[in-house]
Amino acid sequence: MKKVLASIGIGNASVDTVLPSETVRPGDTVDADVQITGGDAEQEVGTVRFEIETRYRTEEGYETADIDRFTLAEGLTIEPGQEETRSVSFDVPYGTPVTTGEVEVWIETELDIEMAVDPEDTDYLDVRPTPRLQAVFDAMDDLGFSLHGAACEADPYGRYASGRRFVQEFEFRATAGRFRDELDEVELVALPGADELDLFVEVDRRGGLLSEMAETDERKTRTSIESADRKTVRADLERVVERHA
Template sequence: MRDVLSRIGIGSARVDTVLPSSTVRAGESVDAEVHVEGGSTDQDVDAIYFALETEYRTEEGYQEAVVDKWRLTEPFTIEEGEERRFETTIEVPRRTPVTVGSVSVEVETGLDISLAVDPEDEDRIEVRPTERLQAVFDALESLGFSLHSSECSARPGGVFSTSASFVQEFEYRPRGGEFSGDVDEVEVVPVYGDDALTVHLEVDRRGGLLSEAMDVDERHTSFTVTDADPDAIEGPLADAIRDLS
């Protein structure tokens, strides 16, 4: 009877991931320790698995997305009441969304147990921008813009050169400086490559009701970032915004 109950999650093994730090920069890694505690009966565990998860907006609502997934350990048996610990390193890809605005990212840890409900654990982590993206943000701040909102949304087909099902949008608004009064907002969409960061930029100009109704107040461009120097980015970024405003 205990074996039957454990298969539906009652008295089953438990898993818990302990993170020494819940903050990590995209493209880097964080160490973790996985604690597995046996339940009321011996259970065969095929693997410990991880999934890095977020969610994005679609026309139908919000949908879960797996940024990355991987497995830890060979099959093993966790005996009744036994406690085991496993050390691992969680790699956070560059494309992982930055956790600002409404965006959240979680590490899900699970035990793969055949013919049974998989015990799971979820840990929310704080993801900071890559150094190149942070340099873009710093350059925007120097130009008088501040972050207003951010969210992940479904990738429009063929618009961005990425295989991901979603992109993250950052909306900046002028708080002062050269573009105050001329620009409503600047939207930034990063697309990550191995050697560079491609930044897609949309500038929403201040215009009359007619121009806004016709969507002619929005203009687009993109540029490539190869280093993490805000001073080097600020000039080309300002030129791009001027050209579109």
């Protein structure tokens, strides 16, 4: 009877991932403990899965994406009341989006138990920008742009990067400074890496209705950010925006 009840989630085994901190940055290495506790009956765990996930926007709605996933253990037998802790070390992928606005990133740990409700644990992360991306944010602020919105958008045709289902887009509005009367907004798609930050830039100039309908008010370009120095990045971005304003 206990096994029957466990199969529908009553008296089932449980899992809990303990992180040293919920605050991370892409490129960080994080050490965590996965604590597994047996339920009221012996259960065979096929695999212990560990996934980093987010949601992105498509034309049909929102979809969940695995940023990274791996198997922590296989063929594990959990006795009633048994407590077991597995240590895990993982790298936060550079493609992990920054959790600003409505963007969420979480870790999901799941026990794959055949013929039973799979126990799982969800831990939300506070993902901060890489140093280069933070320098971009600071530089845009210096140039008179304020962050208006951030979202993860589908990239089904690999427009920005092959092999990725989505990208994160940041929308900045010109609210002060020299570009306030020239530009409506600047949109950035950032692809951080270990050695540089690829930045896709779309500059939307102020224009009339016809130019907006024809999208002739939009200029697109691409640049690479290698420095994390605020002044250096500001000078680089100012040249890029000025060239396409």
